[in-house]
Amino acid sequence: MGTKDELLWYLRRGEGCWVSGEDLSGKMGISRSAVWKQISRLRQEGYAIRSSSKKGYLFLGVPEMLLPAEIREGIGTEIFGRRDIAYFGELDSTNRKAKEMAAEGAPEGTLVVAEEQSRGRGRIGRSWYSPAREGIYMSLILRPKLPPNEAPKITLVTGVSVAEALLAVTPLQPAIKWPNDILVNGRKICGILTETSTEMDAIDFVVVGVGMNVNTPEFPDELNEIGTSIYLETGKAFDRVTLLQEFLHQFEQLYFTFLKSGFESIGKRWGELSILMGKDVTVQMIDRSCSGRVLKLDRDGALIIRSENGELEKIYSGDIHIH
Amino acid sequence: MGTKDELLWYLRRGEGCWVSGEDLSGKMGISRSAVWKQISRLRQEGYAIRSSSKKGYLFLGVPEMLLPAEIREGIGTEIFGRRDIAYFGELDSTNRKAKEMAAEGAPEGTLVVAEEQSRGRGRIGRSWYSPAREGIYMSLILRPKLPPNEAPKITLVTGVSVAEALLAVTPLQPAIKWPNDILVNGRKICGILTETSTEMDAIDFVVVGVGMNVNTPEFPDELNEIGTSIYLETGKAFDRVTLLQEFLHQFEQLYFTFLKSGFESIGKRWGELSILMGKDVTVQMIDRSCSGRVLKLDRDGALIIRSENGELEKIYSGDIHIH
Numbered sequence: 077m078g079t080k081d082e083l084l085w086y087l088r089r090g091e092g093c094w095v096s097g098e099d100l101s102g103k104m105g106i107s108r109s110a111v112w113k114q115i116s117r118l119r120q121e122g123y124a125i126r127s128s129s130k131k132g133y134l135f136l137g138v139p140e141m142l143l144p145a146e147i148r149e150g151i152g153t154e155i156f157g158r159r160d161i162a163y164f165g166e167l168d169s170t171n172r173k174a175k176e177m178a179a180e181g182a183p184e185g186t187l188v189v190a191e192e193q194s195r196g197r198g199r200i201g202r203s204w205y206s207p208a209r210e211g212i213y214m215s216l217i218l219r220p221k222l223p224p225n226e227a228p229k230i231t232l233v234t235g236v237s238v239a240e241a242l243l244a245v246t247p248l249q250p251a252i253k254w255p256n257d258i259l260v261n262g263r264k265i266c267g268i269l270t271e272t273s274t275e276m277d278a279i280d281f282v283v284v285g286v287g288m289n290v291n292t293p294e295f296p297d298e299l300n301e302i303g304t305s306i307y308l309e310t311g312k313a314f315d316r317v318t319l320l321q322e323f324l325h326q327f328e329q330l331y332f333t334f335l336k337s338g339f340e341s342i343g344k345r346w347g348e349l350s351i352l353m354g355k356d357v358t359v360q361m362i363d364r365s366c367s368g369r370v371l372k373l374d375r376d377g378a379l380i381i382r383s384e385n386g387e388l389e390k391i392y393s394g395d396i397h398i399h
Numbered sequence: 400m401g402t403k404d405e406l407l408w409y410l411r412r413g414e415g416c417w418v419s420g421e422d423l424s425g426k427m428g429i430s431r432s433a434v435w436k437q438i439s440r441l442r443q444e445g446y447a448i449r450s451s452s453k454k455g456y457l458f459l460g461v462p463e464m465l466l467p468a469e470i471r472e473g474i475g476t477e478i479f480g481r482r483d484i485a486y487f488g489e490l491d492s493t494n495r496k497a498k499e500m501a502a503e504g505a506p507e508g509t510l511v512v513a514e515e516q517s518r519g520r521g522r523i524g525r526s527w528y529s530p531a532r533e534g535i536y537m538s539l540i541l542r543p544k545l546p547p548n549e550a551p552k553i554t555l556v557t558g559v560s561v562a563e564a565l566l567a568v569t570p571l572q573p574a575i576k577w578p579n580d581i582l583v584n585g586r587k588i589c590g591i592l593t594e595t596s597t598e599m600d601a602i603d604f605v606v607v608g609v610g611m612n613v614n615t616p617e618f619p620d621e622l623n624e625i626g627t628s629i630y631l632e633t634g635k636a637f638d639r640v641t642l643l644q645e646f647l648h649q650f651e652q653l654y655f656t657f658l659k660s661g662f663e664s665i666g667k668r669w670g671e672l673s674i675l676m677g678k679d680v681t682v683q684m685i686d687r688s689c690s691g692r693v694l695k696l697d698r699d700g701a702l703i704i705r706s707e708n709g710e711l712e713k714i715y716s717g718d719i720h721i722h
Contacts, residue, residue, distance in 0.1 A: 172502075175502065175596075176502070179498065179499070179502070199598070199599050200598075200599075200601065221685070223715060224547065224548075224550075224595070225547075225548050227547075227597070228599075228600065231599065255599065255600070256599065269598070269599065270598075270599055271596065271597065271598050271599075271603070272547070272595075272596070272597045273498075273594065273595070273596050273597075274550070274594065274595045274596075274597075275522070275523075275592070275593075275594050276522050276523075276551075276554065276578065276579065276592065276593055276594075276716060277551065277578070277715050277716030278523065278685070278716075280594070362544070362601070392546060392600050393599060393600030393601075
């Protein structure tokens with residue numbers, strides 16, 4: 077624990093009472109002016125701390141920011157969001173940064189989080205609307221010992237984890253739209269972008285990017301009919317830290333279940349949460365399109381569709397339109 | 400064509416005769432002192448050019464280096480080694496550099512070449528012996544519009560291209576040892592390391608790394624029994640530029656054949672060049688090993704082995720020991 081994190085811990089323990097500078101100085105083994113310096117830094121980060129030359133310091137509240145100390149505080153995970161966190165006020169894209177860090181050797185579980193993305197990305201070069209402090213924009217570095225053709229399942233594991241987190245901390249009923257969107261009332265509340273780097277036949281790393289619309293009060297015109305946020309659906313602002321912690325908790329559990337016990341149980345849960353099962357759809361792929369009824373998720377994560385001429389089609393990705 | 404390349408072209412055209420500085424200055428539309436400046440740069444790169452205040456300049460020879468202008472000179476390709484070449488006297492790893500450039504948007508066909516690698520890499524973290532100017536150490540950036548599960552075939556296309564290039568310009572009989580080695584008389588003369596970056600279900604880029612032992616006169620003790628070079632096998636030094644050009648020519652043709660017409664014809668040629676067909680082998684994989692007879696290459700690039708208990712095994716990668 078760094079000095080700043082230690083100071084935060086003592087301030088929080090005060091639970092609404094003043095903590096004297098002398099006390100803090102003694103407990104932490106640093107000078108009173110060093111305590112003051114750290115307090116100033118915390119304030120710069122957005123923490124509300126009152127000070128009095130007689131009474132010391134009073135902790136008033138945490139900032140509405142996804143600061144590493146806040147993410148770590150009380151998180152129920154072993155690795156994800158607990159060990160390595162890279163925090164940025166602004167970033168072009170958390171996936172871009174995470175790939176760069178992974179290429180330089182960042183370990184499994186490294187979390188990259190930004191308050192704002194200037195070039196937030198979606199599938200096939202699309203953008204992800206990422207206004208400052210309104211959503212969760214994060215990427216997680218994974219290094220699973222899996223053959224590369226297992227990587228697409230990680231997108232599905234992520235989708236289930238997002239849905240479970242939303243079910244746990246909001247009153248919303250999320251639905252997974254294969255392969256990488258989470259919808260509420262038919263509109264996108266979360267998108268997932270998985271990028272994989274392989275060396276010959278082994279995965280080097282997977283970067284799982286998640287963009288979640290939390291307190292977004294409105295969307296640009298072109299997204300108005302497509303996107304939604306927890307705030308828009310519930311009429312209430314939600315604590316982003318709590319939601320991120322819950323997602324990381326769910327994801328860590330499901331990810332290690334997947335690695336140890338395989339995809340079966342997660343695939344089953346995926347089916348329950350999916351919006352597509354039994355629906356008549358048209359899938360637009362890069363080179364062709366296909367219409368038919370969605371039958372099931374295949375063992376390898378592909379979608380099985382009975383096409384209009386009766387044939388079974390195995391689809392690995394595409395844009396899905398529900399009839 | 401840059402000024403330096405243009406100057407080289409005029410000097411070569413002299414074909415053993417002196418070219419006057421005035422002539423060059425007039426043809427190129429630059430001052431005589433600018434001509435002199437460019438001549439100095441060429442000399443620094445290793446070109447042998449004699450000068451005389453009366454007669455001008457005499458082109459004596461090209462350096463034994465893989466300089467971009469040398470690679471481009473007379474190459475029969477459309478893109479590979481013709482457009483974008485990044486040349487380095489020394490590099491940690493051409494694959495590492497190529498991945499970095501690809502992540503920053505370098506186009507298909509970009510060639511990264513180094514005279515020496517300080518951390519040349521092989522499969523699963525192994526190293527590749529890369530002494531200065533003795534071999535070809537290169538990486539090529541590809542951006543094929545293929546689903547990620549087709550990427551392993553690119554390693555096989557590369558193997559066939561290396562073998563064809565060796566057959567074309569040396570008297571050697573190369574054999575491909577699946578998945579990524581080229582052998583001569585049972586020893587490694589070339590290794591291939593393919594790395595792939597995917598975004599969801601689409602390939603973003605593939606980096607194909609090739610390390611070829613050309614004029615290597617000797618190997619460190621631990622590689623003495625394993626490695627060989629064209630020089631060691633033929634007793635003659637070979638021109639690295641010619642060999643690299645031939646490889647790029649073969650590879651460009653086969654790569655676009657693969658993209659346009661599929662893998663079938665290349666897979667057939669691969670079978671002819673493979674050392675493993677019909678052999679009894681043991682394959683050591685990450686989590687297990689398998690012994691049996693190699694039957695064929697599967698349509699997806701996997702090796703099909705009839706194991707000792709009669710079952711067919713599909714192997715995507717591993718270390719192969721021939722009995």
